[in-house]
Amino acid sequence: MDGGVTRKGPVTSSQVARRAGVSQSAVSRTFTPGASISPATRAKVLAAAKELGYRPNAIARSLITSRSRIIAVVMAYLENLFYPDVLEELGRRLAAEDYHVLLFTGFKDRDSDPVFDQLMQYRVDGIILASTSLSSDLSEECAAAGIPVVLFNRTTERDAVSSVTSENREGARRLADFLVAGGHKRFAFISGLQNSSTNRDRYEGFRDGLKSHGIEDLTVQTGNFSRSEAETAARTILSAPERPDAIFVANDHMAVAVMDVARYEFGLSIPQDLSIVGYDDVGPSRWPSYDITTVSQPIDTMVDAAVRILMDQITSGLIEPVHELLPGELIVRSSARKPRSGLETVNGRTIYRSGDGL
Amino acid sequence: MDGGVTRKGPVTSSQVARRAGVSQSAVSRTFTPGASISPATRAKVLAAAKELGYRPNAIARSLITSRSRIIAVVMAYLENLFYPDVLEELGRRLAAEDYHVLLFTGFKDRDSDPVFDQLMQYRVDGIILASTSLSSDLSEECAAAGIPVVLFNRTTERDAVSSVTSENREGARRLADFLVAGGHKRFAFISGLQNSSTNRDRYEGFRDGLKSHGIEDLTVQTGNFSRSEAETAARTILSAPERPDAIFVANDHMAVAVMDVARYEFGLSIPQDLSIVGYDDVGPSRWPSYDITTVSQPIDTMVDAAVRILMDQITSGLIEPVHELLPGELIVRSSARKPRSGLETVNGRTIYRSGDGL
DNA sequence: TACACATTTGCATACGTATGCAAATGTCAA
DNA sequence: TTGACATTTGCATACGTATGCAAATGTGTA
Incomplete structure (x- = not known):
């Protein structure tokens, strides 16, 4: 029923390579936008990939590129509909940039330390802090670790970290x-x-x-x-x-x-x-x-600004705090x-x- | 200022190992519950880790263990407060099990295909589908890929995939x-x-x-x-x-x-x-x-059931559809x-x- | 002290992908 | 046909961790 293929976990790029009669590199390049690959081999690879149901392993890719394409969103509670609204818009905007949302919610604001640990472990590319009362250490700690951070609907006195608020x-x-x-x-x-x-x-x-x-x-x-x-x-x-x-x-x-x-x-x-x-x-x-x-x-504009700030800092690599103040x-x-x-x-x-x- | 340490990205287990004067394996074992490690070396490692600010790289770990400890939660929209409530409780329960939430939201129900792609790419350990109108193909596709799936507040005719609903x-x-x-x-x-x-x-x-x-x-x-x-x-x-x-x-x-x-x-x-x-x-x-x-x-009970079903299927490795029907x-x-x-x-x-x- | 055994340790390798480099192939003008 | 150059390809390696295996160390008994 499986066509003789021994089902053992997800398909890897090497398997696709063998099937297509090319090297693993070729497969990788097929799925890397802008990489050097000829239309012919690309077609072969795509055919084999489709046949085997191949999907690049984002985890392995992250390891190599040291980019997880994951943004951590920290929202202690969602009772106030403002936050779900923000979250939904964030989902939309980040998906458009091909990023994903790792959500931290449902915890008391004081025990944010474990949250910080998790953030760091997943090597997220950026962090959006939308919890009102997070110990402001958290944001500084993240910033110190070299991860872009944006405070959403909140600022901090020391301006070591970016923020998006309205007036x-x-x-x-x-x-x-x-x-x-x-x-x-x-x-x-x-x-x-x-x-x-x-x-x-x-x-x-x-x-x-x-x-x-x-x-x-x-x-x-x-x-x-x-x-x-x-x-x-x-x-x-x-x-x-x-x-x-x-x-x-x-x-x-x-x-x-x-x-x-x-x-x-x-x-x-x-x-x-x-x-x-x-x-x-x-x-x-x-x-x-x-x-x-x-x-x-202005939720849409605010989310827009937050995402833009993160993207800028991620791509440029330099983290200079920006403070966006939008009108209501x-x-x-x-x-x-x-x-x-x-x-x-x-x-x-x-x-x-x-x-x-x- | 940095104590002579050249700041280049996050600390790795090898760096900790060198600092503590042990092998990289020892470091790994220190952070792997139940691994064979003596209290003495464990202490040395922990000291060095703390000193350097080491945190295990969850990405690399996932690659080796083929367990991401990530659960994908799919909720097309959050306008109805029922879903934020569920989400918050899910965050709590999954965090307690040391799992994390990758949230997919803010998209029209019909274009769920890209969502499916993302799910697969991140090798999530389980999926919770709480979107009412997702093409039921999606769930089947996931199930076919060998990933535990639970439909939340929804069932499907063909019972290939688990569900949690109330009466x-x-x-x-x-x-x-x-x-x-x-x-x-x-x-x-x-x-x-x-x-x-x-x-x-x-x-x-x-x-x-x-x-x-x-x-x-x-x-x-x-x-x-x-x-x-x-x-x-x-x-x-x-x-x-x-x-x-x-x-x-x-x-x-x-x-x-x-x-x-x-x-x-x-x-x-x-x-x-x-x-x-x-x-x-x-x-x-x-x-x-x-x-x-x-x-x-009964949101709490329903979330509880959903998480329990996922955990069971993940640890046991066998995916047998369960249908939980809870009273209101x-x-x-x-x-x-x-x-x-x-x-x-x-x-x-x-x-x-x-x-x-x- | 010598031995058997349990515990701890390090070595080496694997996970699945991206990428620098050199080799191979294609393209074009003379 | 030849050579100069651009494009494509494969090889080899690296990312940071976990783990089987064998070597090393510790523990207890005779």
């Missing part, structure tokens, strides 16, 4: 402008992880934005980017005697939870009794039940009272650009 | 019982992908369940497991002159969209005007805004009118078990 500070400042213009008086902020740069930027941008309108008071509670902690934070804030009339939640993932608490536990109407704004423009913020006013992060838009929906002016409609979306110079 | 037919039948017991009269079904076994089972279970109560009428529209198509389907169904009073949506991902359409486009109250039930018990179904009555899929629970929430009796509370959740024998 969180500017976006948050614009949200402050928007809320103030909408006539809000009492503000609260539900924060993400304290030690994440993203959270810090969003907080400071919002705080500074309010300040520039002469507003110093800002109630802050911690949500740690987690749904349940955000719920707790919301309960605390909404139980206070002087309840705020606007809450900025550090990301949409938490904002959804906060809206549910406000509506179903406190019986509040949004945005009549309370305005809520978020960040990311992730799936559920577009659903009619939430319809959240938020700042979008304030998308106006119905979870917050709107200002009378300043709204524009672009591509069917209503957006808000603060009166910068005003 | 979709039984769950859907129970939903029918539940809705009938709740006094509903006119039923609709919004289906997933026509050619997926999961969709077929849920449809047939629901249909048969209704039949056993003497109900033959069932309006069917196609949603293809996509949010936007589900919206369209919902519009069609809800615009009909004789609007149904109960809709079973083939998964929660679509059910959420259907609820939004019903409420915000048709102004219906749920469950007063219309009952909606779904399947999967995925994140948003637990959110207060939706609070969907649904059948849970009908979780009663507020998106559908409830029957007067038959509800139980277990671990704080209200569940419904149809009067089987009655």
